[in-house]
Amino acid sequence: MKYVVIGNGVAGVSAIQVLSKEKPSNSTVLQFTDEPFPGFYNRPKIPAFIEKNEMTIEDTIAYNLDWYKKLDVDLHIQEKVEKINFEMNEVLSNKAAYPFDRLLIATGGDCWCPPIEGRHLKHFYSVRSLNDALEIRKRFKISKKAIIIGGGVLGLEIANAATNQGQNTTVIEFFPHLLPRQLDEEGGNILKRILEKRGITIHVNKEVQRVIGEEEVQAVITKDGVEISTDIVMVCTGIKPRVDLGRDFLEINRGIIVNDYLETSQEDIFAAGDCAEHNGIVYGLIPPSIQQARIAAHNMINMDTRYKGSKISSTLKVTDLFLSSFGYTGKESELGYGVRKYINEEEYVKLFIHNDKIKAAIILGVKKAIPTIKTIFTEEKSVSDHETKIKEVLPELS
Numbered sequence: 001m002k003y004v005v006i007g008n009g010v011a012g013v014s015a016i017q018v019l020s021k022e023k024p025s026n027s028t029v030l031q032f033t034d035e036p037f038p039g040f041y042n043r044p045k046i047p048a049f050i051e052k053n054e055m056t057i058e059d060t061i062a063y064n065l066d067w068y069k070k071l072d073v074d075l076h077i078q079e080k081v082e083k084i085n086f087e088m089n090e091v092l093s094n095k096a097a098y099p100f101d102r103l104l105i106a107t108g109g110d111c112w113c114p115p116i117e118g119r120h121l122k123h124f125y126s127v128r129s130l131n132d133a134l135e136i137r138k139r140f141k142i143s144k145k146a147i148i149i150g151g152g153v154l155g156l157e158i159a160n161a162a163t164n165q166g167q168n169t170t171v172i173e174f175f176p177h178l179l180p181r182q183l184d185e186e187g188g189n190i191l192k193r194i195l196e197k198r199g200i201t202i203h204v205n206k207e208v209q210r211v212i213g214e215e216e217v218q219a220v221i222t223k224d225g226v227e228i229s230t231d232i233v234m235v236c237t238g239i240k241p242r243v244d245l246g247r248d249f250l251e252i253n254r255g256i257i258v259n260d261y262l263e264t265s266q267e268d269i270f271a272a273g274d275c276a277e278h279n280g281i282v283y284g285l286i287p288p289s290i291q292q293a294r295i296a297a298h299n300m301i302n303m304d305t306r307y308k309g310s311k312i313s314s315t316l317k318v319t320d321l322f323l324s325s326f327g328y329t330g331k332e333s334e335l336g337y338g339v340r341k342y343i344n345e346e347e348y349v350k351l352f353i354h355n356d357k358i359k360a361a362i363i364l365g366v367k368k369a370i371p372t373i374k375t376i377f378t379e380e381k382s383v384s385d386h387e388t389k390i391k392e393v394l395p396e397l398s
């Protein structure tokens with residue numbers, strides 16, 4: 001059997017681990033990446049890489065080329081798959097054609113950027129890859145003022161990195177509060193105050209319309225006519241799944257549509273990670289990418305395991321700021337859940353409870369509560385059975 005994996009992100013490497021262990025003898029695993037780095041690097045290390053000039057590319061590499069050799073995986077670096085020939089079951093790269101029996105598309109995503117006029121200007125960056133990080137770090141050696149478009153988890157981590165690199169940093173968020181996917185307005189406002197105390201300027205409810213400059217970015221103009229000058233703009237406004245290889249042949253919505261076996265609309269072709277859409281969801285997160293890739297790889301060999309969706313959680317990685325959210329933390333009225341809450345100047349906790357289970361949670365500022373609540377949430381434990389533990393870490397909870 002010839003197994004081929006397109007992509008060497010967390011989905012790609014999770015898949016090859018399973019393939020190399022479970023594949024029948026005499027089969028091969030071939031993997032492609034269009035990136036130039038010698039191995040696999042973790043994207044969550046990118047903000048730290050931007051922040052710390054002493055951090056090298058090697059520091060970000062979690063698996064080097066020897067690791068692939070040991071797994072007996074033939075990794076082709078800097079070789080972009082240009083096309084899949086769906087009739088002949090082969091992938092065509094910029095160098096050659098390779099046949100496959102089973103294929104995994106794990107092409108991830110690109111940054112999604114709103115249609116901002118002037119985004120072609122120099123020093124307007126998206127933040128997705130180590131290459132982007134190298135460019136940004138280089139620019140920080142000269143720039144003094146930085147603007148981040150998007151106040152989600154990534155935007156705030158990059159804002160923190162920029163501030164620690166001595167940049168006068170401004171975050172511009174379209175929604176009425178920060179972390180619109182993880183927080184409600186009360187939580188968002190507390191977080192805003194904390195970050196402002198650290199020297200980051202934050203505008204919410206503001207839309208960037210244009211970026212202006214001769215050749216390089218000089219300022220952004222918001223829809224309500226405010227001009228903010230800058231030396232660099234970084235956009236962190238979400239992802240656009242990389243689905244082009246499947247266009248015209250596979251069912252595609254936002255991502256490549258997969259069934260519970262992680263199989264696409266074409267037999268023997270699977271998809272996982274940020275490029276895949278399961279039950280209408282493109283997760284854009286690491287744990288679901290790993291779960292999907294492992295199941296997809298297993299099913300490429302033995303079609304017997306179903307994916308049931310993933311529980312989501314996010315953590316903001318900013319020094320001495322502890323913020324995690326679990327599940328879909330929308331307005332409680334929309335979810336119809338009971339709410340237990342606790343709030344003070346720099347702390348905010350909100351548990352969404354239904355049928356004695358934590359369905360979602362926001363924990364800001366109370367570090368010791370995060371592991372306990374995470375376990376009760378992920379393992380779907382009964383809240384009443386764990387009341388003592390909850391009170392231990394959150395004594396002031398209503």
Ligand SMILES: Cc1cc2nc3c(=O)[nH]c(=O)nc-3n(C[C@H](O)[C@H](O)[C@H](O)COP(=O)(O)OP(=O)(O)OC[C@H]3O[C@@H](n4cnc5c(N)ncnc54)[C@H](O)[C@@H]3O)c2cc1C
Nearest residue numbers: 007009010011033034043044081107108273274284285286
């Ligand atoms: C800066 C940053 C920080 C993040 N931090 C977190 C975090 O803390 N927690 C969390 O859960 N998630 C985080 N995420 C999201 C997380 O990184 C993604 O969900 C995850 O990387 C998805 O993995 P993937 O393998 O599907 O895609 P990717 O990581 O995007 O990998 C896909 C790979 O395929 C390659 N590729 C694409 N097309 C081709 C082609 N045609 N030929 C060859 N190669 C190709 C791409 O170049 C890329 O290397 C972060 C993302 C970013 C950008």
